[in-house]
Amino acid sequence: MQYEITAPAVLNHTVDLPSSxxxxxxxxxxxxxxxxxxxxxxxxxxxxxxxxxxxxxxxxxxxxxxxxxxxxxxxxxxxxxxxxxxxxxxxxxxxxxxxxxxxxxxxxxxxxxxxxxxxxxxxxxxxxxxxxxxxxxxxxxxxxxxxxxxxxxxxxxxxxxxxxxxxxxxxxxxxxxxxxxxxxxxxxxxxxxxxxxxxAPKPYAARGYNIENDWSAASYWYEMVALGGRDSEVTLTGLMDGSKQGDSSVSYIFSLLGVKTTFGTTEEGVPTTVRLSRNGHCVPRLEYDFINSPDLAQTFVVCCAALGVPFRFTGLQTLRIKETDRIEALKREMGKLGYVLRDVEGRELVWSGERCEPLPDAAVDTYDDHRMALAFAPLAMKWGRVRINNPHVVTKSYPHFWNDLKSSGFAIDIHE
Ligand SMILES: O=C(O)C1=C[C@@H](OP(=O)(O)O)[C@@H](O)[C@H](O)C1
Ligand SMILES: C=C(OP(=O)(O)O)C(=O)O
Missing domain, CATH: 3.65.10.10 (Enolpyruvate transferase domain)
Structure with missing residues (x-):
């Protein structure tokens, strides 16, 4: 199955993220x-x-x-x-x-x-x-x-x-x-x-526990705002300032790519919403070590290339043993879209700005990896339209992703 995703002219929506x-x-x-x-x-x-x-x-x-x-x-x-x-x-x-x-x-x-x-x-x-x-x-x-x-x-x-x-x-x-x-x-x-x-050999105490929403999932909405027009704005629910999730570093990295994060407060004073808007600044080139946040690598590879921001990403050595070999998957799919990525000993991905002829009507393969679908779908914000093969893979971490896109104004055509 293939989804053809068409982006709305303006993104302005509140999204109830999945739990982590x-x-x-x-x-x-x-x-x-x-x-x-x-x-x-x-x-x-x-x-x-x-x-x-x-x-x-x-x-x-x-x-x-x-x-x-x-x-x-x-x-x-x-x-x-x-x-x-x-x-x-x-x-x-x-x-x-x-x-x-x-x-x-x-x-x-x-x-x-x-x-x-x-x-x-x-x-x-x-x-x-x-x-x-x-x-x-x-x-x-x-x-x-x-x-x-x-x-x-x-x-x-x-x-x-x-x-x-x-x-x-x-x-x-x-x-x-x-x-x-x-x-x-x-x-x-x-x-x-x-x-x-x-x-210590001290037994756990039974207690109630409330789970925060997923900062890794938030990264795809940051990416949409980064790739969208100047008026793009998204509010994400259930995220905390000072979160213990390492992928909350996404807010800092995206501040370098033009996205501003504003934490909101509920009536009880508990900060639980995050508003993403454009800050108007974007670095000309990005170097980042993903050793502490490997799950964000795909988001930034796709986003930086689409923004025309050359990058050198290090700390990627664990990507080969995840849902798929993410280094190979990224190189192949980005190549289909016209971007030549190079890897250095399976630990780094580098894009110097080099382009190649994109495949006409290219569809992104997802390799049974949710993050391939999640990270490439936001490209629709830049190009108007993108095709994703085997889109159901998102259920591994974000089952209602496609519904959230539709609620935000995206159109999804299904091709069997
Ligand atoms: O402990 C966890 O919840 C996770 C740890 C990371 O794996 P590695 O420690 O294998 O890098 C991450 O990639 C995975 O998605 C979730
Ligand atoms: C690597 C991931 O998950 P896991 O290792 O838990 O399968 C992931 O969600 O990106």
């Missing part, structure tokens, strides 16, 4: 480890959270987490400390997303985890039991999700956990967000030196 899947999936694991009570509020309705809710509610013998990296990694640790035998699996791509470092760490703690297919990759067979915990090492440069997974089981380990991270630390704000949410549920977990996190 990263926060939702952490709150669900911690809620389960705290012994239940009231479910977290404002859970995301996306696929990645849906699989987590169902797994924790039903605990079937075979748990299929589809394409959700967080669910695969967080549930692996959860199942290792929860009595019962389960196989955890996912879609074909998930069978190629590495998990060895997490499995090694759990085995070191005494967990029973076996590979049901290829060594180093899902599916896994896990027999859960109480574990002692103690001190372990894990490289910090592959996926922060392994670290978050281990941290979240820390409070239920008999001796707690001292986690020593070796090498560079990537996606660090996600680790800090894990520690923050654990703290909200009464855990004592903190950095005790530059590369060590200590978690």
């Amino acid at each position: 899947k990263s926060v939702s999936n952490r709150a669900l694991i911690i809620h389960a480890l705290s012994g239940g009570g009231m479910l977290p509020q404002n859970l995301s309705d996306c696929d990645d959270t849906d699989v987590m809710i169902k797994a924790l509610r039903d605990m079937p013998e075979v748990i299929d987490i589809k394409a959700a990296g967080t669910a695969m990694r967080f549930l692996t640790a959860y199942l290792a400390v929860t009595p019962g035998r389960h196989t955890i699996t996912g879609i074909e791509r998930m069978r190629h997303r590495p998990i060895r470092l997490l499995v090694d760490a759990l085995r070191y703690l005494g967990a029973e985890v076996e590979y049901a297919g290829e060594e180093g990759y899902p599916p896994l067979r896990i027999t859960g039991r109480p574990l002692d915990g103690g001190r372990i090492e894990i490289p910090g440069n592959v996926s922060s999700q392994y670290i978050s997974a281990l941290l979240m089981i820390g409070p239920v380990l008999r001796d707690g956990l001292r986690l020593h991270l070796t090498g560079d630390i990537i996606s660090r704000p996600y680790i800090d967000m894990t520690l923050w949410i654990m703290g909200e549920f009464g855990a004592e977990a903190e950095w005790t030196d530059i590369s060590t996190i200590t978690v």
Whole structure:
């Protein structure tokens, strides 16, 4: 299926963003480890959270987490400390997303985890039991999700956990967000030196928890405002100033590309809305390190090229093991649209301003990656129209994205 998206002349709308899947999936694991009570509020309705809710509610013998990296990694640790035998699996791509470092760490703690297919990759067979915990090492440069997974089981380990991270630390704000949410549920977990996190063996306290909306999803609306006319304005709901989500850095980066962020306040004085408008300034060239916010890379690659802003983006080394190889996907699709990107050893993407002949009537392929559809659709604001193949991929994190576009005045023609 293909969507042909036509943009409105002026964008001026209020958008109710989806809830954060990263926060939702952490709150669900911690809620389960705290012994239940009231479910977290404002859970995301996306696929990645849906699989987590169902797994924790039903605990079937075979748990299929589809394409959700967080669910695969967080549930692996959860199942290792929860009595019962389960196989955890996912879609074909998930069978190629590495998990060895997490499995090694759990085995070191005494967990029973076996590979049901290829060594180093899902599916896994896990027999859960109480574990002692103690001190372990894990490289910090592959996926922060392994670290978050281990941290979240820390409070239920008999001796707690001292986690020593070796090498560079990537996606660090996600680790800090894990520690923050654990703290909200009464855990004592903190950095005790530059590369060590200590978690006390103190049980979680059951409590209600309200989940913030998704700053990564906000990035696509920032992009639309950046690419739209001078009068473009969007209000986004459910976002906090001082958010613990690392992707809230989107507001700073877009200030360099002409978008102003104004936080609004509800009657109760709680800041929950963000108004995006044009600030009239745009840098002539952008250099940025995405090591802390890998999920924003696609947004800025597409947006900068469309604005004619040459860029050098570093810290992209984890993009190859996400929903697709995002480095290759970006190079190929941007090439179809007439932009020649170069990668440097799979860690950087550079656009010097070089153009090539665009394919006539090019349609953007999405590679089973929600962020390909989400990041390329805003191009309609610049060109009037854009075509996206397999548009349903957005359900991984933002199921009502196309409806939100329609409510904002976009037209969507469906081609089978
Ligand atoms: O912990 C999380 O919620 C996430 C961590 C990041 O993954 P890596 O740590 O693998 O970079 C990010 O890309 C992913 O979308 C969500
Ligand atoms: C990488 C992502 O998700 P995950 O790793 O949780 O599948 C993402 O949402 O961009």
